[in-house]
Amino acid sequence: MVRVPSLPLPGYPQVRVALPSRRVAAAIADHRADLVHLAGPFVLGVRGMAAATRLHLPAVAVYQTDLAGYARTYMGTGEGTAWRRLRAVHGAADRTLAPSTAALRDLEDHGVARVRLWPRGVDTERFRPDLRDDALRRTLAPGGEVLVGYVGRLAPEKHVELLAPVAALPGVRLVVVGDGPSAPALRTALPGAHFLGRRTGDDLARIFASLDVFAHTGPYETFCQTVQEAMAGGVPVIAPAAGGPLDLVDHGRTGLLVPPHDAGALRAAVALLAAAPALRREYGRAARAAVEGRTWTAVGDQLLDHYAEVLRDRTAVAA
Template structure:
């Protein structure tokens, strides 16, 4: 199967869209298929795709105003030309909004089936960043996803949201987790001593530092005796968060095996953002055997079994976050129980399993197109 993945982001970018697109391309190649990736150009990287599992076509891009880590693709004829040259059987649109719209238009013009993967709560972002624009965001989402043969939602909350806004042909496709990389055995006492030299329990957040993530909700945790807050990630909110979270350790962006070691060395993982369509870091914490605190909204509703693998709390409520973390801090037995249950819950969610489910979706879409043609 020849598949073109049109993605709004791709490594070396560090975010959920980029990671999922990479894992998709990697799995397709492993299974003997022929993927090609089309993605925005990366600033300041001479050879960003040396480690990519397949060819990558980069189109011109500009940094998003106020958030330079995010690149926005510019109009380019390379999209349609690359799809044509690859002789694609199917076009995969990863979180389509700018580049993905062009990918959808090219697929339609060429008569190719398209699978659109919904991954980013753009309407929520519009509300957070500009205080308006939700309606416009949903009109654009509805237009591109309704043109696709199938839309894949990462969680039941996202699926219901899409259907509630008039998007048809939606199916569930969750995300995988690297259970070989993220595992409890990587807990590192030397690292823990460097982060919490007085033997404090470590409560960690991993993710982008941006307004929609609401990391400032950890301010109450920073005031808890015997607790050290550790923040992993970068983004436009870093400066303000350093003031809002006194005593917290900011490690910046970490990836790969180093990130896995940090995850496993936490005592509690706390996620604060209420706009997650999935929330990959929750899965990575669970795979690392770490109990989770997360908002009862969006993707975490599917991931966290409240009272068994972690605690779900009222979204956007600093007291709820603080109380939940305090409950786990006070009870080492509960932390161990939740951590063990979390690891067990994700052991069957490898990227290989999830990748095969995606290939099944492709096959069904291609089969439906063949049946209509016949």
């Protein structure tokens, strides 16, 4: 583990951006690496890519964040600049790994070559349905309301405010888990919702399993890990029909997909499941079954296969 300096992201101090450092190249060389794995190569990863090129090492770059979408949300401009930066870094890599088919298409449409699919795993031992906690449910919904939850960052690009009509549904209690710069505004926009702050580990798994419906609102997800964790907890999911959730939610079987940015459609989907406990149970069982094979061990093995293929291709070219 080599630590490098970082600065808080303007407007979002909970996220820190690593600064370019000469320590990166030195660490790779000292480690006598055979391959360089670039996780989110936008700032620090650029140094990693440069070091790999200088040391004649193959590099695998992982695409994790819709930076163009972030530029659009936070600055109202800069999408073109973001994509030029992404093309430059990913174009230098031997392989780019995209977490979903939507992200893969997006990269290819913007001129990034050598892209392959590599999804994310989920801890199916930690996140599981039998953690459903009746005492917690009584605390959050003392009147026996249907518990609808959102888990994730509270930031502008997540558009959590779309849950306002859901929070107003009779017989529904909204639970919001997470923190971020939008938290104060969302407390005003979602009166009556329970804000539980940031939760992790077994505590988070217990909350997931205790929900009746998981509702996600972000339209810029390259994967959307919280959707997968909710499914592992046996909870039906409602999510935008965009990005990563398209690979995760089987509409009409494990949950429902709704048009992005459509608060009315989100409300209607929640109302449908809130009124149908048998359907919720059916979707929840199917959701759990759908992710049982997506363990981190299985996904890690896929990553090792990508490494082996890249190394083999480099050896073949050298020969």
